[in-house]
Amino acid sequence: MLDLKFIREHPDLVREGIGKKGETDRVDEILRLDGRRRELLGSADALKNRRNTVSEEIGRLKKEKKDATGPISEMEKVKQSIKSLDEELGDVGEKLNVLLFTVPNIPHPSVPEGRTPADNVEIASWGEEAVSDIEPKPHWDLASKLDIIDFERGVKIAGAGFPLYKGAGARLQRALINFFLDEAAVRGYREIQPPLMVNAVSATGTGQLPDKEDLMYAIPKDELFMVPTAEVPVTNIHRDEVLAEEDLPVKYSAYTPCFRREAGSYGKDVRGLNRLHQFDKVELVKIVHPGVSYSELDSLREDAEALLKKLGLRYRVMLMCTGDMGFTQTKKYDLEVWSGGQKRWLEVSSVSNFESFQARRMNIRFKARGGGKPEFVHTLNGSALALPRIVAALLEHYQTPEGKVVIPKVLHRYTGFGLIG
RNA sequence: GGAGAGGUGGGUGAGUGGCUUAAACCAACGGUUUGCUAAACCGUCGUACGGGGUCAACCUGUACCGAGAGUUCAAAUCUCUCCCUCUCCGCCA
Numbered sequence: 001m002l003d004l005k006f007i008r009e010h011p012d013l014v015r016e017g018i019g020k021k022g023e024t025d026r027v028d029e030i031l032r033l034d035g036r037r038r039e040l041l042g043s044a045d046a047l048k049n050r051r052n053t054v055s056e057e058i059g060r061l062k063k064e065k066k067d068a069t070g071p072i073s074e075m076e077k078v079k080q081s082i083k084s085l086d087e088e089l090g091d092v093g094e095k096l097n098v099l100l101f102t103v104p105n106i107p108h109p110s111v112p113e114g115r116t117p118a119d120n121v122e123i124a125s126w127g128e129e130a131v132s133d134i135e136p137k138p139h140w141d142l143a144s145k146l147d148i149i150d151f152e153r154g155v156k157i158a159g160a161g162f163p164l165y166k167g168a169g170a171r172l173q174r175a176l177i178n179f180f181l182d183e184a185a186v187r188g189y190r191e192i193q194p195p196l197m198v199n200a201v202s203a204t205g206t207g208q209l210p211d212k213e214d215l216m217y218a219i220p221k222d223e224l225f226m227v228p229t230a231e232v233p234v235t236n237i238h239r240d241e242v243l244a245e246e247d248l249p250v251k252y253s254a255y256t257p258c259f260r261r262e263a264g265s266y267g268k269d270v271r272g273l274n275r276l277h278q279f280d281k282v283e284l285v286k287i288v289h290p291g292v293s294y295s296e297l298d299s300l301r302e303d304a305e306a307l308l309k310k311l312g313l314r315y316r317v318m319l320m321c322t323g324d325m326g327f328t329q330t331k332k333y334d335l336e337v338w339s340g341g342q343k344r345w346l347e348v349s350s351v352s353n354f355e356s357f358q359a360r361r362m363n364i365r366f367k368a369r370g371g372g373k374p375e376f377v378h379t380l381n382g383s384a385l386a387l388p389r390i391v392a393a394l395l396e397h398y399q400t401p402e403g404k405v406v407i408p409k410v411l412h413r414y415t416g417f418g419l420i421g
Numbered sequence: 422g423g424a425g426a427g428g429u430g431g432g433u434g435a436g437u438g439g440c441u442u443a444a445a446c447c448a449a450c451g452g453u454u455u456g457c458u459a460a461a462c463c464g465u466c467g468u469a470c471g472g473g474g475u476c477a478a479c480c481u482g483u484a485c486c487g488a489g490a491g492u493u494c495a496a497a498u499c500u501c502u503c504c505c506u507c508u509c510c511g512c513c514a
Contacts, residue, residue, distance in 0.1 A: 055495040059439035075494040
């Protein structure tokens with residue numbers, strides 16, 4: 001969430017930012033409630049001050065065995081007034097809080113303005129499309145023929161969107177996970193194995209709750225949610241903590257399966273490995289000093305890009321426009337890999353800066369070296385990378401005319417084989 | 422799942438209704454002393470939200486002792502509900 005003080009002092013900036021994201025502007029309502037809240041706070045505090053002094057006085061009178069009925073009857077009235085003020089204050093505070101949770105983060109000035117994905121800007125691309133005499137097959141045909149991914153039996157066991165990886169397919173998954181984690185370690189990320197279920201407080205901290213509840217699988221009996229991304233448990237590691245400045249930047253990597261309900265999606269978007277209810281991902285999370293979050297964002301993106309280069313896959317870097325960014329981000333890059341079999345780009349990584357938006361919700365601060373007040377950190381994360389579409393791209397990019405698949409050299413030590421089929 | 426114990430500031434930990442603006446110690450930070458280190462001594466040492474200000478490092482109010490509600494003129498302290506942690510037993514990879 002945004003800082004209420006920031007909204008109070010820069011209402012126009014906030015209105016403008018919200019407008020750019022195409023969200024409803026509730027700034028005036030927030031300012032009205034904030035004004036009322038401060039008014040009530042002033043009156044209530046004055047009365048409480050009165051209560052504290054007089055109560056002390058009563059204590060003294062009683063100790064000296066003197067009559068205290070006068071002040072006591074005054075305090076009975078004061079008590080009623082305080083109660084009704086506190087009730088209204090609680091009411092106003094709750095409304096204000098609910099409203100504050102609906103205000104999105106405001107985009108960074110470097111983000112292009114726009115409404116739809118068509119307004120996103122391609123800022124870089126790398127690699128070439130595979131050259132072949134034959135028309136490349138989409139990955140679902142290849143994977144079924146090679147018997148390395150079993151979509152039908154996945155449906156039987158759990159439902160659509162839960163594929164079954166078999167033999168070389170399973171091994172390829174495991175190889176990619178290890179490869180991604182090893183590369184992250186070299187780049188200074190500490191590996192984490194977090195819980196795969198989280199409580200409501202954690203999901204609220206990163207912004208999945210209250211609005212985006214429907215994207216997660218819920219276990220109501222135990223009040224837990226299956227993680228939609230490792231971002232949720234990993235960013236919450238330092239919730240309600242004050243870090244030392246010399247601990248920054250904190251860099252974590254984590255492999256987890258991700259569970260997403262994906263209600264309402266259909267058609268070519270969900271074919272094969274394009275969109276799943278359960279998929280594997282290695283996520284990178286950074287907690288950084290507010291002064292350097294944009295250079296950290298770029299280096300995070302480079303960390304993810306390096307993997308695509310090593311795998312030799314053609315990709316492009318998209319800078320998301322204001323309207324296509326999420327609720328919580330100030331700036332976001334997508335890495336999209338080329339699917340030769342489908343003739344389309346597939347998003348395999350999303351790299352974002354949240355500035356202090358999540359940190360404020362989670363209360364993650366740091367104390368500067370020289371002392372002083374704790375400040376909110378900036379949080380960032382990026383996928384490095386999401387597995388299924390990488391598998392899709394690998395199968396399609398490295399397929400041979402005979403319907404086999406050549407495995408890139410960097411993966412051999414992880415797969416133990418260089419060819420599927 | 423059953424039984425018991427307990428949740429107090431960065432940490433340890435005192436505190437059963439008013440003398441607590443939460444003791445003391447440790448850690449941290451600043452200083453004095455010192456050939457260096459150490460020690461000793463002195464000082465500072467919470468967070469949030471308000472108000473005032475020559476708006477910074479200052480003054481002031483309120484709240485916060487797991488969470489919420491209640492009793493009372495007055496609650497860390499009494500009552501109720503809930504949450505969490507630990508120990509033992511049961512079950513179990």
